[in-house]
Amino acid sequence: MITPGERSPDPRSLGDAPVDPLSLLEADTTLAAAQPLLELVERYFAETGTGEGPVSTWHSAEAIADRLAADMPRHARPLAEVARRLSSLLLVDVNRLAHPMYIGHQVSAPLPAAVWTDALISALNQSQAVREMSPAFTPLEYQVIEWMTDLVGWDGRAGGTMTSGGTEATQTALLAARARAIPDVWARGVGTNPPVLVCGEHAHYAVTRAAGVMGLGQSHVVVVPSESQRMSIPAMRERLQSLRDAGKSVMAVVATAGCTATGAFDDLEAVADACDEFADTNGPLWLHVDAAHGGGAMLSARERPRVRGIHRARSVAWDPHKTLLLPLAAGMLLMREEHDLERAYAQSAPYLFTPSQDARAWDMGPRSFQCSRRADVLKVWVAFERYGADALAAVYEKLCDMARYLHERLSQHEEFTPLHVPESNILCFSWQPPGITDATERDTLTNALRERYNRSGRGWITATTLDGRRVLRITVMNARTGREHLDALVAGLESEAKRVMS
């Protein structure tokens, strides 16, 4: 084990000539120099592939912080030594998402081809803000966005942008909706009587956060209660009617396709119908679909019916870094009318964005919250080039099948009860500890069970609160996770449950 404070000898103190910084950098440009780092990736894929070894660490954040405490290194070390230190200091404590027993949050065990592409994206370091800084990948982003808008079912007027994720995509969509509702908002602000946002109670916090950031205030978010984890359509219509009666205007209605807690899909056709029916002087209400998680369903003929009606949205957020299994970060905002996007940020910056001679605006910066922006589109393109849409659809179907398999297994279980039929790759289930009737005590024991199981290193799952109660939750984000691993999860929970109760 290498201790963090340890330093390689300073060449100057050994009487050598001072280090030439350029030669230091040049020494790292070969495959041979990169080998120790690349081998860490290879070893990670290989070790997690066997399904052996712990899935996560049991060390506390404090213990890890203590181990890392060190002064800023002043002197160079060979890359191979850095790789060794990195391995012994840090890799021992990572969450191994590529391990088939990691069935936790909505972060993927990434597609290997995309992982290798990340190094190339960094090496080239093209910034997507301005076409002249990214001459090849700007048109590529337009192309990949077009694949996705075609998939939604939109025509040539559609467009979009890559984002850091669903949060930014939803924020940007709602800014565009704000610009439609209040045309001079960029100059004058939202005023004292801003329009409201309508969303389901299970909507991601991206929506309320956007309301805060946009200066609407959370009091201008109208939250519609759920029915079986979906936005209740009668309740939504009732809210829209009362808003109309009160003379309040609606900036946007946000529906969720694959909600975070349970993976349930809102009835997009019914929401779109209501948006048409409650149209105001601007036309139908702006429908934003947060498909950050469930957008992958669009690729699969079998799962596609869950997003029926998605083409009626005006904007769609979709994260390839969720169910398409891209590494972080790869988010997307798709717009039915590309020109809507130009209104989200009414920004001029003559030092950066120059008027285009072309028919198309090309520069991505004016439509994106980020200025400097990685060409993450390249890894999405490589994923489709390498695997093809059919294999990616099959992967999505497998993820969903595994959630259904666990649902089936637990349906006959005495202590664990599935709480919904999975609509995607997410399943919530409850634990009924024998002899415990008090709900608060059950919540405490449920938390303890998850903690014990995760600390055991055998697997890793999450928990959430559903209808006021703590429940266990899995998200299958790894193509390696099979039935045998879900059987092992049940066995692991059963044995940890016994320990919690003893």
Ligand SMILES: *Cc1c(COP(=O)(O)O)cnc(C)c1O
């Ligand atoms: C994950 C998620 C988000 C947030 O996306 P980020 O990529 O984490 O910013 C928003 N909405 C839903 C439904 C999600 O599942």
